[in-house]
Amino acid sequence: MSATHFQLDAQGRLQHFLTIEGLTCRHLTEILDIAESLHGVAERRVKKLPTLHGKTVVNLFFEASTRTRTTFELAAKRLSADVLTLNIATSSAVKGESLLDTLRNIEAMQCDMFVVRHSQSGAAEFIARHVKPHIAVLNAGDGRHAHPTQAMLDVFTIRRHKPDFPSLRVAIVGDILHSRVARSLIHALSILGTGDIRVIAPRTLLPAQVENLGVRVFHHLPEGLRDVDVVVMLRLQRERMEGALLPSEQEFFQQYGLTEERLALAHPDAIVMHPGPINRGVEIDSRVADGPRSVILEQVTNGIAVRMAIMSITLGHHARPVGEEV
Amino acid sequence: MSATHFQLDAQGRLQHFLTIEGLTCRHLTEILDIAESLHGVAERRVKKLPTLHGKTVVNLFFEASTRTRTTFELAAKRLSADVLTLNIATSSAVKGESLLDTLRNIEAMQCDMFVVRHSQSGAAEFIARHVKPHIAVLNAGDGRHAHPTQAMLDVFTIRRHKPDFPSLRVAIVGDILHSRVARSLIHALSILGTGDIRVIAPRTLLPAQVENLGVRVFHHLPEGLRDVDVVVMLRLQRERMEGALLPSEQEFFQQYGLTEERLALAHPDAIVMHPGPINRGVEIDSRVADGPRSVILEQVTNGIAVRMAIMSITLGHHARPVGEEV
Amino acid sequence: MSATHFQLDAQGRLQHFLTIEGLTCRHLTEILDIAESLHGVAERRVKKLPTLHGKTVVNLFFEASTRTRTTFELAAKRLSADVLTLNIATSSAVKGESLLDTLRNIEAMQCDMFVVRHSQSGAAEFIARHVKPHIAVLNAGDGRHAHPTQAMLDVFTIRRHKPDFPSLRVAIVGDILHSRVARSLIHALSILGTGDIRVIAPRTLLPAQVENLGVRVFHHLPEGLRDVDVVVMLRLQRERMEGALLPSEQEFFQQYGLTEERLALAHPDAIVMHPGPINRGVEIDSRVADGPRSVILEQVTNGIAVRMAIMSITLGHHARPVGEEV
Numbered sequence: 001m002s003a004t005h006f007q008l009d010a011q012g013r014l015q016h017f018l019t020i021e022g023l024t025c026r027h028l029t030e031i032l033d034i035a036e037s038l039h040g041v042a043e044r045r046v047k048k049l050p051t052l053h054g055k056t057v058v059n060l061f062f063e064a065s066t067r068t069r070t071t072f073e074l075a076a077k078r079l080s081a082d083v084l085t086l087n088i089a090t091s092s093a094v095k096g097e098s099l100l101d102t103l104r105n106i107e108a109m110q111c112d113m114f115v116v117r118h119s120q121s122g123a124a125e126f127i128a129r130h131v132k133p134h135i136a137v138l139n140a141g142d143g144r145h146a147h148p149t150q151a152m153l154d155v156f157t158i159r160r161h162k163p164d165f166p167s168l169r170v171a172i173v174g175d176i177l178h179s180r181v182a183r184s185l186i187h188a189l190s191i192l193g194t195g196d197i198r199v200i201a202p203r204t205l206l207p208a209q210v211e212n213l214g215v216r217v218f219h220h221l222p223e224g225l226r227d228v229d230v231v232v233m234l235r236l237q238r239e240r241m242e243g244a245l246l247p248s249e250q251e252f253f254q255q256y257g258l259t260e261e262r263l264a265l266a267h268p269d270a271i272v273m274h275p276g277p278i279n280r281g282v283e284i285d286s287r288v289a290d291g292p293r294s295v296i297l298e299q300v301t302n303g304i305a306v307r308m309a310i311m312s313i314t315l316g317h318h319a320r321p322v323g324e325e326v
Numbered sequence: 327m328s329a330t331h332f333q334l335d336a337q338g339r340l341q342h343f344l345t346i347e348g349l350t351c352r353h354l355t356e357i358l359d360i361a362e363s364l365h366g367v368a369e370r371r372v373k374k375l376p377t378l379h380g381k382t383v384v385n386l387f388f389e390a391s392t393r394t395r396t397t398f399e400l401a402a403k404r405l406s407a408d409v410l411t412l413n414i415a416t417s418s419a420v421k422g423e424s425l426l427d428t429l430r431n432i433e434a435m436q437c438d439m440f441v442v443r444h445s446q447s448g449a450a451e452f453i454a455r456h457v458k459p460h461i462a463v464l465n466a467g468d469g470r471h472a473h474p475t476q477a478m479l480d481v482f483t484i485r486r487h488k489p490d491f492p493s494l495r496v497a498i499v500g501d502i503l504h505s506r507v508a509r510s511l512i513h514a515l516s517i518l519g520t521g522d523i524r525v526i527a528p529r530t531l532l533p534a535q536v537e538n539l540g541v542r543v544f545h546h547l548p549e550g551l552r553d554v555d556v557v558v559m560l561r562l563q564r565e566r567m568e569g570a571l572l573p574s575e576q577e578f579f580q581q582y583g584l585t586e587e588r589l590a591l592a593h594p595d596a597i598v599m600h601p602g603p604i605n606r607g608v609e610i611d612s613r614v615a616d617g618p619r620s621v622i623l624e625q626v627t628n629g630i631a632v633r634m635a636i637m638s639i640t641l642g643h644h645a646r647p648v649g650e651e652v
Numbered sequence: 653m654s655a656t657h658f659q660l661d662a663q664g665r666l667q668h669f670l671t672i673e674g675l676t677c678r679h680l681t682e683i684l685d686i687a688e689s690l691h692g693v694a695e696r697r698v699k700k701l702p703t704l705h706g707k708t709v710v711n712l713f714f715e716a717s718t719r720t721r722t723t724f725e726l727a728a729k730r731l732s733a734d735v736l737t738l739n740i741a742t743s744s745a746v747k748g749e750s751l752l753d754t755l756r757n758i759e760a761m762q763c764d765m766f767v768v769r770h771s772q773s774g775a776a777e778f779i780a781r782h783v784k785p786h787i788a789v790l791n792a793g794d795g796r797h798a799h800p801t802q803a804m805l806d807v808f809t810i811r812r813h814k815p816d817f818p819s820l821r822v823a824i825v826g827d828i829l830h831s832r833v834a835r836s837l838i839h840a841l842s843i844l845g846t847g848d849i850r851v852i853a854p855r856t857l858l859p860a861q862v863e864n865l866g867v868r869v870f871h872h873l874p875e876g877l878r879d880v881d882v883v884v885m886l887r888l889q890r891e892r893m894e895g896a897l898l899p900s901e902q903e904f905f906q907q908y909g910l911t912e913e914r915l916a917l918a919h920p921d922a923i924v925m926h927p928g929p930i931n932r933g934v935e936i937d938s939r940v941a942d943g944p945r946s947v948i949l950e951q952v953t954n955g956i957a958v959r960m961a962i963m964s965i966t967l968g969h970h971a972r973p974v975g976e977e978v
Contacts, residue, residue, distance in 0.1 A: 110956065626760035
């Protein structure tokens with residue numbers, strides 16, 4: 001069984017949510033439709049549903065990320081789950097316990113879902129392969145590999161503005177090489193049948209054979225932006241500057257920063273996205289980030305509904321036998 | 327619109343709770359009356375009310391304070407809110423995100439209330455001015471400026487023992503200069519019409535023109551304590567000792583420490599208060615702190631009810647349109 | 653009133669849970685029976701009971717322990733309590749507040765239960781003696797003295813496999829000297845009338861007069877394991893290696909490590925236990941730890957039910973007057 005199909009059960013239903021690769025348009029559309037119905041919950045006076053009442057969701061963060069952890073914690077709480085946050089890096093490592101022993105112990109505490117963030121690619125899948133069958137594992141970012149919930153909130157945000165994927169032109173701009181966000185988003189856009197997916201980046205920030213992902217490659221920003229409906233700016237990891245990959249932040253902004261002038265080359269209705277946190281003046285000008293075409297904060301809001309949807313779907317496929325209920 | 331009125335809506339109702347300045351006796355009395363009705367909740371077997379069920383309260387602590395954070399967390403949970411605690415100092419700062427971008431992101435997660443603690447004066451107001459209109463902001467202490475929930479729990483505690491403010495003599499003793507507690511309390515006592523408000527401190531620990539706040543100034547403790555009904559001792563910030571402001575802890579206690587002998591100069595029914603944590607033997611003798619006239623621990627208990635009242639009132643003024651309810 | 657009886661009220665009912673010493677078979681059996689009924693809750697679709705709804709449980713951890721803290725937190729949440737976790741070591745110590753003042757403040761916040769972990773023996777009892785009468789205190793490990801909830805989950809696990817204590821042979825192996833787990837377990841086994849309790853350790857890792865606890869002492873592992881029904885391996889604290897007490901991990905494993913070969917000397921149905929986290933290859937071989945006789949992960953699962961039982965029992969004996977209910 002390949003890694004990409006491991007997250008599905010025998011009926012092809014999502015048991016875990018590890019990667020966008022290998023999913024079908026039907027899987028993605030189910031998530032988007034349920035997220036749409038949950039989106040209204042946050043607008044209500046009482047922002048909670050009883051869906052996961054009595055369930056325990058464990059945040060296993062091996063890599064710090066307040067923002068991502070917070071959105072998962074809120075999503076779980078709005079579904080009435082109990083949430084436990086374990087910063088594994090600083091806890092069990094102290095007593096020299098192995099990752100698998102830590103996992104075994106947490107699952108023995110009768111938890112229902114692990115949300116995993118790790119700096120190593122494949123960590124979430126490794127955990128999913130080793131937990132008990134009743135536990136759902138969600139990948140909240142693993143190394144350079146994947147960040148599938150981010151990709152789903154991105155396509156959810158796109159669909160709310162531009163629902164016809166086959167006619168869409170989407171440009172992803174910046175450090176594609178190190179970006180798990182870009183990788184997952186390209187897969188999601190492909191599966192949904194997006195007509196034209198472009199990546200715009202210097203050669204040093206592109207993975208080898210990136211064309212094989214079904215994208216068109218541009219090295220010149222104005223050329224790549226022409227007529228696009230969606231511009232996705234990636235965060236420039238400042239630590240890359242240290243190495244030889246990039247000259248300087250100023251020079252990067254000069255060539256790949258999104259300004260109002262450059263955005264004018266896109267379709268007049270184009271929306272601007274960014275996974276956050278943004279580096280103002282590095283990959284994006286403040287007037288664009290805060291301007292009328294930006295949907296960056298909508299992405300954050302949508303992230304809650306999308307994660308609630310994914311939690312509901314995967315745990316729904318792990319239901320216990322009915323005879324044991326209260 | 328002046329800073330002091332910014333926290334009120336067009337009808338003069340509390341939208342935020344940032345400072346005591348500019349509030350009316352009606353505002354304060356409403357808080358005290360609701361706190362009184364909530365006070366009994368903690369005595370019940372089930373210490374919870376459904377008032378904030380489905381609401382998300384975010385603790386934004388830029389300055390560490392386990393004690394204050396805990397009372398706000400308990401108050402929110404006893405109103406059935408979901409609580410999220412973000413230690414901003416150590417999280418988003420890591421990725422170099424600006425304060426406003428952090429705020430924008432948290433509010434995009436559909437939160438309802440921010441409880442803000444910050445070492446800079448005006449921080450809570452700055453945040454209140456920049457959040458979306460549906461969010462209530464509570465000031466949990468900003469620099470030397472204000473600590474309005476502490477002032478409210480102080481006057482709540484006083485009112486439970488001595489309800490007639492016009493006839494009251496209250497003495498506030500110690501480091502007035504650096505104390506946001508003293509500043510907020512003086513405002514609250516004035517608004518409630520307290521007959522005689524005194525500050526007792528060495529010249530080096532008094533702000534310039536302190537008389538303009540409507541207080542009488544004493545430099546000699548026995549003289550200032552004479553016949554008072556309430557003695558509020560302030561915490562001496564030990565770090566002040568380093569500079570030239572104070573000679574030594576021993577000498578401070580000698581001149582301004584509250585002992586049983588000195589307390590005998592006050593009214594026989596006088597109560598002794600302190601915002602905590604106390605420095606035994608520095609500003610207060612243990613026999614007084616633990617004695618029959620001390621209401622220091624009542625203040626802690628009352629702090630929960632008062633914060634529940636302020637949360638209920640401010641969020642009640644942000645109600646969403648009724649049509650969207652569940 | 654002796655320390656061992658302090659945890660009981662005038663009717664002999666558990667008010668706190670500080671130590672196994674001084675309890676009767678009836679006390680232990682009540683806990684085990686209630687834990688048995690709660691054990692099924694974790695198997696249900698909704699893993700929550702309303703028992704402690706509206707109660708506030710405070711984790712006072714003066715010593716870090718993610719694992720133990722997590723099991724108490726889960727137990728409290730599954731009983732619908734609000735849970736507050738205070739890492740005292742790093743918080744109030746900052747402002748130089750004394751332990752008693754910290755306690756007074758937390759209890760003034762109307763909390764109902766303190767779960768205490770401390771590196772000093774007697775800390776939990778000290779706290780129980782000083783809190784207000786309505787607060788229940790649970791010992792989550794105090795120095796070398798006791799770890800009574802661990803002992804209860806151990807005997808609960810044993811009883812589920814081998815319910816007839818008088819006919820049982822139990823061996824406890826390893827560092828008895830420093831082990832609060834061993835101390836509490838020996839007491840629990842004695843009270844339940846266990847027929848044969850053995851300790852197996854080098855002389856340097858045994859307390860003086862250990863025989864007075866009612867155990868048989870062995871220094872030779874194969875001899876001590878003969879025909880036992882239960883083997884409890886203790887965690888070797890690696891920091892002991894530094895001193896003169898032990899030669900090396902390899903040598904310890906050589907003499908006291910549990911291997912399949914040695915386990916063959918025990919009864920064919922013998923179960924293997926360990927409080928965790930295990931040191932693979934130091935006190936136990938991986939084939940034994942992960943083998944069919946190991947119940948190590950069952951112990952973790954049982955720990956939740958046992959702690960839920962102890963929380964329910966002790967708080968049940970602190971009920972407030974009925975007239976004040978909602």
